Amino acid sequence: MCTEATLLRPTLQQSLWFSGLPEELQEAIAAAGAVKHLKQGQYLHRKDDKVDGLYCLLNGKLRVSNLTLAGQELILTWLQAGNWFGEISMFDGLPRTHDAIAEQDCCLLKLSNQNFELLLQNKPCLYPHFIRLICQRVRTTFKLIDEMASLSLKGQLCRRLLLLTDGLGLWPNKQSDALSPSYTLDISQESLALMLHSSRQTVNKILQELQKEGVLSVHYGHITLFDKSKLLSLSQV
Amino acid sequence: MCTEATLLRPTLQQSLWFSGLPEELQEAIAAAGAVKHLKQGQYLHRKDDKVDGLYCLLNGKLRVSNLTLAGQELILTWLQAGNWFGEISMFDGLPRTHDAIAEQDCCLLKLSNQNFELLLQNKPCLYPHFIRLICQRVRTTFKLIDEMASLSLKGQLCRRLLLLTDGLGLWPNKQSDALSPSYTLDISQESLALMLHSSRQTVNKILQELQKEGVLSVHYGHITLFDKSKLLSLSQV
DNA sequence: ATTGAACTGTCGCCAATTAGACAATTGACT
């Protein structure tokens, strides 16, 4: 589906970074990329792999994670359509910083090493734009460190639930009315625990609390968020 | 002292990033900067300040930290001579990510916003080099997140002690022989606790253990490291 | 030498979290 050029550009526009680029540069980037598909469960790359390209996710869901020394998966985040990634290795030539695995069937735009180099040679004015992309990454990561250190586990969970709706897999529910929009996150409590480096049991306990407080409701394999503003205020404790 | 041009360049060379630049670019950067002094205890900038320049620390020690919502200081790291910093805000124009305070009298090279812009205009080939600098920052930060999540407190402490000697304030002790070099870190247990977001008491307990194991010795206001390889192996638990 | 501030060493209590165990529930696939 997303192999068709007519659907490519609208998907790319979902990225705030990309849509802010001058038309000419958008054109050049899209032209330098090739579409690539991944089946659910396939790895796009693993940590320490050598770099093979810069990617934009067009469709599906990618999980970005790491293995701890104890062999446990530590989930950094999930990527959704419109997210660009892989730029760090692309620019410094060093190995990948994380595993990237398809949690659903995925469709990607891939700029190969060679095409990427040519692109930069032809459009050196892209440099400042890519720097802004990387700066965003640094700021996000600094913020994460702050939150890991200063928020309670409950605060961290609330914060991450918001990030997952705002930044990633967000759908306004069809059946919800305008007054109280609700959002559904397709994620297991086990996965949330792996993201917070916490235990499933503790995550469950906190979710039960939040459910009693009317902030969200817990279901098999997903969570429905009701009260975004309350989640936000809880994200600061 | 470091106001003299003859001493400026050797100090700048201590940065691996800077010393890897072509002579012509080193020249241009040094020429674009002005020397600035800070007294002990003075803030260079605070989090959320608007950007005023790019810096290289020439002399002294700077503490980089953040306040948690509870008002507690969370130390990210210390900077030493040769370290460049402030590049994130410089490139994206957004406010500072951290507080920076002089822990000793400091001497800095400052590239003002204006001079920095001119420098980039005159030497656009600097872009890839600055990107590499920022990529380093991202990788360091990712690694920190991994370690915070996967290492025990003891492991984290050992890791940070190594980082503080390798990356920052390292002096081979004068009196040590070649066979067993030792390193002295001037840092209080309280500060270590603020870096690990832990308590002074717990840090003290761990340091006592490490002392019993012969890895280091604990003194008033400083720590002497004996066994770097053992610290490294402990950094993985 | 004396004082005082900063730092270290150590105790005990308490709250938060982990890990194991196991039952109950859900949803996909025959």
Next chain:
DNA sequence: AGTCAATTGTCTAATTGGCGACAGTTCAAT
């Protein structure tokens, strides 16, 4: 409808680490 794996809900015991308290130590400044 029946089966099975994945997921959730909820106990318990054991552990970790935070925090207050307080004594002892070090160092610099008078």
